[in-house]
Amino acid sequence: MQKKLLVVLATSALLGLSGCGMLPKKTDATQNQSAEKLYAEAREEMAGGHYEAAIPLFRRLEANYPFGTYAAQAQMEIAYAHYKAQDQAEALAAVERFIKLHPNHPQVDYMYYLRGLVNFNDQIGFMSVLYSQDPSERDPRATREAFAAFKALVDRFPNSKYAPDSIARMNYLINAMAAYEVHVANYYYRRGAYLAAVNRAQNAVSDYSESPSREEALFIMIRSYDKLGMFDLRDDTQRVFQLNYPNSRFMGGKGSGDAPWWKFWSKSGAKPAPKDVTATQ
Numbered sequence: 001m002q003k004k005l006l007v008v009l010a011t012s013a014l015l016g017l018s019g020c021g022m023l024p025k026k027t028d029a030t031q032n033q034s035a036e037k038l039y040a041e042a043r044e045e046m047a048g049g050h051y052e053a054a055i056p057l058f059r060r061l062e063a064n065y066p067f068g069t070y071a072a073q074a075q076m077e078i079a080y081a082h083y084k085a086q087d088q089a090e091a092l093a094a095v096e097r098f099i100k101l102h103p104n105h106p107q108v109d110y111m112y113y114l115r116g117l118v119n120f121n122d123q124i125g126f127m128s129v130l131y132s133q134d135p136s137e138r139d140p141r142a143t144r145e146a147f148a149a150f151k152a153l154v155d156r157f158p159n160s161k162y163a164p165d166s167i168a169r170m171n172y173l174i175n176a177m178a179a180y181e182v183h184v185a186n187y188y189y190r191r192g193a194y195l196a197a198v199n200r201a202q203n204a205v206s207d208y209s210e211s212p213s214r215e216e217a218l219f220i221m222i223r224s225y226d227k228l229g230m231f232d233l234r235d236d237t238q239r240v241f242q243l244n245y246p247n248s249r250f251m252g253g254k255g256s257g258d259a260p261w262w263k264f265w266s267k268s269g270a271k272p273a274p275k276d277v278t279a280t281q
Helices: 002-022 035-047 051-064 070-084 088-101 108-131 141-156 163-190 194-207 213-228 231-244
Strands: none
Touching: 035 051, 035 070, 051 070, 070 088, 070 108, 088 108, 108 141, 108 163, 141 163, 163 194, 163 213, 194 213, 213 231
8 A cells, every 4th residue: 555655646646747847848038039139128218217137137128239239338336226226236337348348439438427417316315314414423425426427527538418417417406515514613613622623624725715615614613713722823824704704694602503513505506416427319
């Protein structure tokens, strides 16, 4: 009886294995599609805002046709799709890969621009938290990285169609970095760390001399020198301040207004961030 049972079980197992082998294999619907067809489908997903659905299609396009005219374009589209999907790490990785593989590509300037955009949007996210968080607790690394990325584009491709927008963003970022220094200086001043306040305010004055934040930086230096008893430095700084800003809103005890000190946009009316230049298609 036991032998018969073993035979039945063995036979069932063999039939099951053979049955699995006879089942049709799952096929990739895009495997035999032409490059044009794959690209059109991926672009359709992009147009509908389905960036995460477009990425595997572009990857399939690159894998199936690695030496075709669509391969490099697919790599660019992958980077852009990650950027639109707000996946900054993947977007930057895709950008760096493209630049490494195609340093002389006719559209490599756009990838430099996209690298700046990725970091720039991270910086905008950093600035948005200032509504509720003390800026001295934040590291403006993305701001500096975005500036460096746009500067690399302008230096390497001064005639690029993306250069004017990059320059505008660099100016915006300079003002943001100067404002950050002033925010931290004000933070130190309010907590009685007057020497630290002077040092951060001096950074804003020396490193970002054309920024509107220079006015408040000088004003912080005047107040900090006064608290430190450094009256000669206070008077020297005040002469420079009055010479450059005779009608300053900070004079006459008005200070920075009623808004919290870190919400600089409510006091100085900072310009909005530039909008992205349309991506190369």
